[in-house]
Amino acid sequence: MFGQGLLKGLEITWGRLFGKKHTVNYPYKRIEMFPRFHGRFQLDVDKCIACGLCVNACPNKVIEMEREKVGKKQFLTKYVMRIEYCLFCGLCVESCNRDALRFTNVIDMNQYRRKWVRLTLVDRPAPEAEETPEEAPAKAAKAEAAAGKAPDKEG
Amino acid sequence: MADYRLPEELMEALKSKFPGMEVSERQDVTLPLDDLVPFMTEIKENPDYAMDFLTNLTCVDYPDYFEMVYNLVSFSHGYTLMVKTRIEDKENPEIPSLIPLWSGADWQEREVYDLLGIVFTGCPGHPTRIFLEENFKGHPLRKDFQWEGGREP
Amino acid sequence: MVEFAMHNAWLVPLLPALSFLIIIFLTKPWKKLSALVCVAGMVLSCVIATLAAYGVFTNHEFTEKPLVYSVRWFSMAGLNIDVGVQLDPTSAMMMFMVTLVASLIFIYATGYMEGDPGYSVFFSYLSLFGASMLLLVVSSNLLQMFVAWELVGLCSYLLIGFYSHKISAREAAKKAFITCRVADFGLLLGLLSLQIVFGTLNLTELAEKISHFEQYTTMGILTLIALLVFAGPIGKSGQFPLHVWLPDAMEGPTPVSALIHAATMVVAGVYLVGRTLFLFHEVPTAMELVAVTGGFTALFAASIAITQREIKRILAYSTVSQIGYMMLALGLGSLTASMFHLWTHAFFKALMFLCAGSVLHALHHKADVWEMGGLIKKMPITGWTFVVGGLAIAGVPPFAGFWSKDEILLAAFDTGHYVLFGMAALTAFMTAFYMWRLIFLALFGDEKPENHPHESPLNMTLPLIALAVLSAVGGLVGTPWAPFWQEWIFFGHPHHADPNYLIMIGSVVLALAGIYLAYNLYCADKTRAKAHALAERYRFFWTVSYNKYYIDEIYLWFNHTFIDGAARLFYLFDIYVVDGVFVNGIAAITRLSGEGLRVTQTGRLQNYALVFFLGVLAVAVVLAFTDPSTAAGLTGGVK
Amino acid sequence: MIDFTLTLLNSISWVAVAFHTLAAVVCISALLVVLVRNIVHAVLWLAVCFVSLAGVFMTLDAAFIAAVQILVYAGAVCIMVVFAIMLIRRGNMGETNLFNKQVWAGGGVAVLVTVLGGFLSFRIRYAGSAPAVPENTVDHIATLLLSKYVIPFEVAALLLLVALVGAIFLAKEVKADADS
Amino acid sequence: MKTQTYYLNLGPQHPSTHGVFRIILELDGEVVVKATPVPGYLHRGIEKLAEARTYTQVIPYTDRMDYLAAMLMNWGYVEAVEKLMGIEVPERAEYIRVIVGELSRIASHMIATGAYGADIGALTAFTYTFRDREYVIDLLEMVSGSRMTFSYFRIGGVAADFPEEFYPAVKKLLDQIPAMCDEYDGLITGNEIFQARTKFVGIIPPEVAVDYSLSGPVLRGSGVNYDLRKVRPYSVYDRFDFEVPLGKNGDCWDRFRIRIEEMRQSKRIIEQALEQMPEGPVLGKVPKVIKPPVGDAYAEIESSKGVYGCYVVSDGSPKPYRVHFRRPSFINLGYLGKLLEGWKIADVIAILGSIDIVLGEVDC
Amino acid sequence: MGENIFVDFTAWLRGLISGLGVPDLFNDIILMIVKLAAIIVFIALNATWLVYMERKICAYIQSRVGPRHHGPVGLLQPVFDVVKLMTKEIVLPKNVDLVVFLLAPVLIVVPPIVAYSVLPFGKDMVAIDMNIGLFFLVAVTSLSTIMFWMAGWASNNKYSLVGGMRVVAQMVSYELPLVLAMLGVVMITGTLNLSEVVNAQKNVWFIFAQPIAFLIYFIAGVAETNRPPFDLVEGESEIIAGPYTEYAGMGFAMFYGLAEFANMMVISAMCTVMFLGGWLAPFGLTFIPSWVWFFLKMYLVIFIFMWVRWTFPRIRVDQLMGFGWKVLVPLSLANIFITGTGMYIYRAIGW
């Protein structure tokens, strides 16, 4: 009969009128994020060896890394993520051998101005060099080479 | 995985008909440019092949030539076939259009013209750009395409 | 019941007319329904006609005094035209015959026309024809009869040209129409003269007045009138020299040929002459002319029929010939014999046409008899009924044709027209010959392998069987030993001729001789060498006969020479005198004055409106300021 | 002074105020219909004119006619006209309601007609104050329409039907010719 | 008789073009005389970008094509690279791919359904499907960490195994999917007004559909049985029992209805996949730096919009020499101009919505 | 208590003014202005409330909760909306027909306001008790067509133009079944006076006596107010916003908020008066004032409007015209015929 579908629709909406509401009163109430959520980056500075793998892994050249050689170790002085270009693909996190770079569940990365969006994870001066000449300089050089060899400038 | 390639005997028949064609080990067919339209007409119209569905059409810019790639499917037999042909003229690449055979080639050819600058002849209204604006200079997917700009470092 | 039928005989033409209207306006999209309406109308008419005929034939007084119901159609000073129904034995017989044959043919047509795109239209035409023909039959008035006469002509035209996609059909339709119009013109003149001279067209009054025509006119005028009136039948009944349209009319569908061009319409001429026999009776010259025309036509047409090849054409010439027979009988003053032959002829000729139609239907319209053969094995019902028809027309006793033909021969012999009698006898022989030639060629002999005939469906064969029965026994109403017919239908007084056994036996012998000759030439001899040899031997006669005596060609030549010449003359007159002086001269004057007035015609609406309102203003001012009461009246009438 | 004003004001009837205001609106909007250069504006002024005319009808104790006026003229006729204008739209609507060459002649005739009409209207004499119009006019009109004037009523209905069919026929597109 | 036509510029910013897409309509009254689709407002040059990335780095870019079914976009690309390199994918990874792919398909079809409802005017349906899609997206987020651009696939497998809490969640969702589909059916599909709007509108005859290389629900709506999962099963699709819903008339109604049916079928596939899923690694033996041999490969999968193909050319370096994507939305859109002729403005929306384009994919 | 609160207030005001020695004429005028102002305030208040109600109902139907941040449960949301819209810039596009463009949103609220003057809100609560009230109301509401058209025409935008065409076609077409449906009621009551129509429903509401007419009236009413499923005038997925495409700020608010809801209220109020017994109390619950009943019923109808709106898709323009002319008009004519026959039988039996 004509109109059956119409009545059926009305019935469904009537049911929904008193049904469960799915709205969450954001920002006062938030949903739990899943552990794997790609939120704001977090860099465990102590774990980071400034190897530059993440820089290489990034498809969009988001990560800017500056390091200084302090003794036999590379010392991370600046680690900036240009989040405005970030794809949140997770390749950098995946590439990190030391588990230093991680995602958090924090989603509030929005800023009022575009230039504030940039995420500076580490910005510190290099400490005075503690002479540790027994470390192999070749390893560091290799790391530097890897860092320098950033992906080509895109066409 | 089942095999969806063209059976040997059919391939042999095609070979005898088009002597200029080369078949790779994956049964991909590479044709001289002149044989393209007769070959395509044959495999579309001949009920033994009945390649009625042009899945994909694209082009690759190799240093010495352009290579057109066509992926064809036959609904009735279930065959798939990849056909390639080379355009040696890098300055003014031209190739006959396949729109008369498969209307689905229309937009794909326009895309190839737009991004690689291959001119498809034989159809009115072509070539027309599809993505980029009409007065855009150059064809971005060519290897020699240079574009000034991009984001700040 | 019978009373009702007799007093409401007007229903007989009305019912088919109603079916015509119903089909045209309502049921046209539904083919079966249309056919049903058409057949039902005619069958109902048939029932009424049968009852009415029964009433007439059981009551003797109508022979003397016909039952007439009429109403005034229109009247002017000196001219009163009635329409009405006249029931007397002749019209009752005719009515019965027409409705019966028509019913059967309509039923037949439902099968024959199967699958035709114009199915419904065909049946609407058939209904219209039935109505017109019955109107003609029942007319009490010559003008009414003329109207019906023209209506049947129209239907004939429509039905001949029914296969309008065929050029030949269109041409034949035009030919029939024009030929009949030529004849009808004469008839119309005759009727007008009758009206002018006698002041009435009512049959009864006219009969009354013509019986003492000396009070009104002279013999010469009356002769002229009779000849003019006879022109109509010559055309409609296909008498020499206006017979040319009838064979061509076979282009129409076969039921049409059977109904219109064999059984009913073409005999309308005979019927008309029969109805107006009181006129001809007073004019011996005209009577002679009628008899001679009839006799000659009979012989002439029969001689053509001998050599024709197309099945329907042979039958058509046979029809012409048989109608000539009827005319001959009329000319001899024997209404009885004429009507009797009309009656029997209707049955067997309709039967033969329908059989021919059945054959054509089976052979997918292959018409040449030489290409047929052996059909009787594949189509037994059609074949055997055809044979019955053939026996009837050939005049083999006791089939119908024998009795009626015998009556005519007897009439000719009795009145002493021996030449005509000889012609009639010869015709009878030739009739038997050509008809059996047809039968032997088509039905017997070897089967042609390229033909795949099949028996027609039931709704086609049933009418055949019915008509075959009628052809077989239809003549028994008028045998010399039981002359019911002669008791009823006569002119003047009943004519009781004694049976002349000599003539009877002679005619049978002639018929059998014709059949035997045909058998000899066309059946016994499979190769038909003898027939070919005969044709070769009398090549001239064969050619002339086969080309129908070149009548059509003569007419064509006549047309080209005389009529076109006259037309050229009139054309010149029209160009120079009518156009040059009258038309263009007056136009030039008009144009000149128009050019002068054109300036005021701007074509702009608002311009006109402006002038219009100026006029209104002027009128209002005049009215308002001349007489206050007028102004008050203008503005509302309140003081 | 206040007393005088009050007396004056008390003497003014509702109807008089309404009539004069509405008459002014009617005349001005009608003039604008003729004078504005954009046909769309002309139609909108026409609507104003019709609505005010409905008001004038109200002052004539013809509320029913007033409603009919609004419904038919303002509601239907104006819509029809604007629809027609939309169908015969052109780029610039600014110059669509111009005068033709006979503007002075036409104006003269119109003024003459008006003056004559006004002059003639003063010739009418009627019994000073009008008798009261019955309260419920609709009943009377309905009764009359369906009894005494039933034939004109039906004829009018027929006329409307014929006009409807005619209008559809005239304005119908001939699709067969449109393929070129 | 002259009739005036006029041009109407539908888009690029029009609510019903599902993005930035423009159709130049030549109208006679409300009837479309000629329609010229103009894509390209979202062209980002992904194919060019891919030439400057390593093979792995291309994966996030494929997400940005059909961002409503990003998993499927990943899949086509990694399939092509795996074909090029001849990598064997672990079976568990294949099952994971099937599950997330079908979930992605469900999410995509939910959007198509709801957005089509919104196009036709039933806004409530739109919110319902988005509400339900959130639950699907939640699952995908659970495994991949993102809600839209998952980048979950890797060459040779997937990025990570399912977390433990995934299994009960997906079971719960699967139980709800029939009810969800019934709700859409009740609210939209069964609605007489909706049927009047979509039935026998925008009819694509099957032979035309094949001629124009249409695919996916658009092709199947015309009654052509061509679903790669059945016709040329890739991955492990040959192990599942499911049906390919087909349309009869090739009208908008068929195309729309097929998507709801496909949701139900996807649910069946996921159930079976969960049952059959073996244990094992989720990433195959892949070298650290992916350097395929010189050559080319073309692989196809059935995405939610149709046949999604990827053609990869390698010159032996770690970066692809050329990547081409055969995007179903783009090719399905190729017939739009012809299809729209003769329909009304409202039908334009209905037809465009029924093709279900994603502009990110069309413009690439 | 409450039953005669408005009537008493009017009487008191009249007494007060005449007590000041103001002539009757001006007393009338002042009262008129007061009534008019009351109606405008009433419409404005109701429209804001309806904006809120629509958003809430929409949200609830869509499993959301709707506005809830401004004021208790978001009650002040429409106020904020109004403030925002009033302070927004009125954008004047190029080449618009300026006067018409600006006049249209102002005039659009006039017909509903005028229509309210004859609506009986409660017992004896009617501004002008016209004896052709129903007819007057129909006539006045038909005027709003031209305002919509003005907006669509003046915008100089093709979407607006298409919307204008649609609005004219739709509103003119659906006026016919609307009026014809009401004719059934008029036939039964034999009067055009709305108060008498309400009084005639003392025994049985006309929704029970004229169910078909009610249905037709409801459908045509939805179409008259340009609401879904007949909202193809603004049909945002097709022609953006139809005639209002180019409007911003207050002009937009006049169309979308004020005019739409005012029209909807007129239609619902008419529905209440004609079919739902107007201000009559059901089940003898007369202790609740009549005007409360009136508003309850009116809001019930409005709720159904909203419910329907958020459930159904939009229909196409040819289907709209076809439905109006081929279904509703014949159906309403049949209803009139049935009503006439029924009345004849009724009288013949002589109950």
Added chain:
Amino acid sequence: MLTLSVSLHHYLILAAVLFGIGLFGVLTKRNAVAVLICIELMLNAININLLAFNKYITPNDFIGQIFSIFVITVAAAEVGVGLAIVIAIYRNKLSVNLDEFDWLKW
């Protein structure tokens, strides 16, 4: 002295003025639609007269009111047909300028 009474003459003069304006428009407008509009004005002037006479002279007969209903009916029909003709002409000539319609057949 200010008199603000209303009499029959007031209405008649209003009608005359309205009629005059309408007539002016009919005679001088170039646009066919405008001419139709002005004809409507003239018809309305007639209606004023009818109703005024009805009120002031025969208030109980309602002839004027009924007649004005007929006038309105006829006017509606006239506008419908008139506009249809205008549109038909426009389709053929792409013009509604009455000055160009000086042909009597096409």
